[in-house]
Amino acid sequence: MKNSIITFLLLGCFVTQFIHAQGMRYEYSDRDEISIFSLGVQTQYAPFLGNNFLSEHYDHRPGYILETRFGLKDFVGFGAYLGKSSAKIKETEILGSDFLYSKFRDSGFFLYYQYFFSERFGIEPQLGYGFLSIKHDGQGDSFKLNYQNAFVGLNGNFNVSKKRDLILFGGLRYMRYFTNNISIDNDYLDFTRKSQRLAVQLGIRCEFFR
Amino acid sequence: MGDGRRYRKLRIVQIIDENIFCSREIYFGKSFVFSFLYFMKKSFGTLSMVMMVSNIFYAFQCIDIYEDNAFITLHGKITDKNNQEIPGFDLILGQEPKDNLFSESQQDRFQYDSLENAVSRRIRLGKTDSSGNFKFVHPDKKYTRFLVYTDNNTLFRYMEKGTLVERNYILFERDQDTGQFAKTVKNIQIVNP
Numbered sequence: 001m002k003n004s005i006i007t008f009l010l011l012g013c014f015v016t017q018f019i020h021a022q023g024m025r026y027e028y029s030d031r032d033e034i035s036i037f038s039l040g041v042q043t044q045y046a047p048f049l050g051n052n053f054l055s056e057h058y059d060h061r062p063g064y065i066l067e068t069r070f071g072l073k074d075f076v077g078f079g080a081y082l083g084k085s086s087a088k089i090k091e092t093e094i095l096g097s098d099f100l101y102s103k104f105r106d107s108g109f110f111l112y113y114q115y116f117f118s119e120r121f122g123i124e125p126q127l128g129y130g131f132l133s134i135k136h137d138g139q140g141d142s143f144k145l146n147y148q149n150a151f152v153g154l155n156g157n158f159n160v161s162k163k164r165d166l167i168l169f170g171g172l173r174y175m176r177y178f179t180n181n182i183s184i185d186n187d188y189l190d191f192t193r194k195s196q197r198l199a200v201q202l203g204i205r206c207e208f209f210r
Numbered sequence: 211m212g213d214g215r216r217y218r219k220l221r222i223v224q225i226i227d228e229n230i231f232c233s234r235e236i237y238f239g240k241s242f243v244f245s246f247l248y249f250m251k252k253s254f255g256t257l258s259m260v261m262m263v264s265n266i267f268y269a270f271q272c273i274d275i276y277e278d279n280a281f282i283t284l285h286g287k288i289t290d291k292n293n294q295e296i297p298g299f300d301l302i303l304g305q306e307p308k309d310n311l312f313s314e315s316q317q318d319r320f321q322y323d324s325l326e327n328a329v330s331r332r333i334r335l336g337k338t339d340s341s342g343n344f345k346f347v348h349p350d351k352k353y354t355r356f357l358v359y360t361d362n363n364t365l366f367r368y369m370e371k372g373t374l375v376e377r378n379y380i381l382f383e384r385d386q387d388t389g390q391f392a393k394t395v396k397n398i399q400i401v402n403p
Contacts, residue, residue: 092334094281096305096348136349143276143349185283185347192281 034071034114035164035207041066042169042203044083054147054177054195055097055189058087058102065106066164067205075114079128082107091135094188105133108149114157124169126153132177145182147195151175155201163206173199263307274403276376277279277350284346284382286396288338288366295342299360303333303346306355376401 045062048055062084071077083106089099108130116122132147155171177195184192224246284303333356338344348356359379367376380398384391 094347094349096333098349098351117398134387138276138349144278179279181279182281183279184281185345187345188281199348 034075034077035069035209036071038069038104038167038205038207039067040069040167040169040203040205042201044085044173044199044201046085046173046175046197046199048177049196049198051176052190052195053094053192054197057089057091058088058091060087060104061085065102065201065203067203069112069207071207077112077114078109079112079126080107080109081130086197094184094192095136096199099136100144101137103135103137105135107131108151110151110153112155116157119162120159122157124155124157126151126155126173128153130175145179147177147179149175149177149197153199153201165209166204168183170200170202173192173201175199235336275351275353277352279290280350281347282350282391284348284358285343286345286358286398287341287343288398288400289342290400293399295338295340297338297340297342299338299342299344299401301336301338301344301358301360303336303348304357305333305348305351306357315397352384355381357381366398367401368396 018138027157042065043062044065045060047060050057063083065081065083067081069079083104085104085106087102087104089095089102108128110126110127111126112124114122114124130149130151132149134145134147136143136145151173151198153171153173155169157167160166160168164203175197177197179193182192253263287306288299288301290296333348334346335349336344336346346356346358346360348360363378366380367374368380369375370381380396
């Protein structure tokens, strides 16, 4: 946990340095700064990868994410998101037979940097930290598992209008999941506590400028 | 006692029985509907008032069944009559049927007839490893007892609370003092192979 947080902070410092070194002027747009506020919705398909509990016990389904962003300075911004999706439980080895489906709730925040390389197209690297709550509805009660995650992402942005107030975007997000909260037999510790996930996202957002 | 009054009394018990192991969200809804209907139908009668209060009381008393972020582990070691380990022995993990939670007799729960019911609550299959050990992991449930048994009515002999018992199942339940499932491995001998 400590290592993950330290790595995340160091990466944050590194990326921030990188961003500032770019220079913030933008030659292809009427606007030379990021929007102060935006609201977006996106759909995502985010299966878990590798040989671990999250990848082997759930048959993941596409979900959606609500996202809001705040421009910090020039083309750097801060975003927060809430996501919902569901999964069918396909393996009973650890979860037992009480549950058929589970609900995934994602939340978190991220830093991003927008770089437009033409009038309408741009890319957007992201770095973030999030939380995942998995709720299994069982016999009259629910069983929850909680994870944290650190992620990096890369989005492609397409400006529908020249004013950059409506943007279609899509991209990939790679997430590493970890937790120290789950108590389980030692043989299953690594298997249940760590995982990774690749999310494919597609969405639209409205941006508001000063 | 008139039928109406008997019905109302039975209904109170039934509602409490149905909902004592329930999710809070569902129960708040049910509680409100039942209370409202009785309240209106009986025009502020005494019994409906009592029922409404008891419903609300039980809504707040609703019990959590699962312990979040926690899994229990059920260990055991199976040997034959000569204390030789039995590798690759097929086992079934099951859980106590909810129907028997309110059974008056402790013994009734785990007689073979009950075990037949438990088969329908089968959780999964497992095997002993090369040393005769088995291990099952399951989300932590506070009010459920777990059974390990076989399809062919194998009789097991093991120590339980200082007493040697012979049963066609191996029972795992929480220790009443610690509130935890025993972490030590049970040594189980098969009586009839």
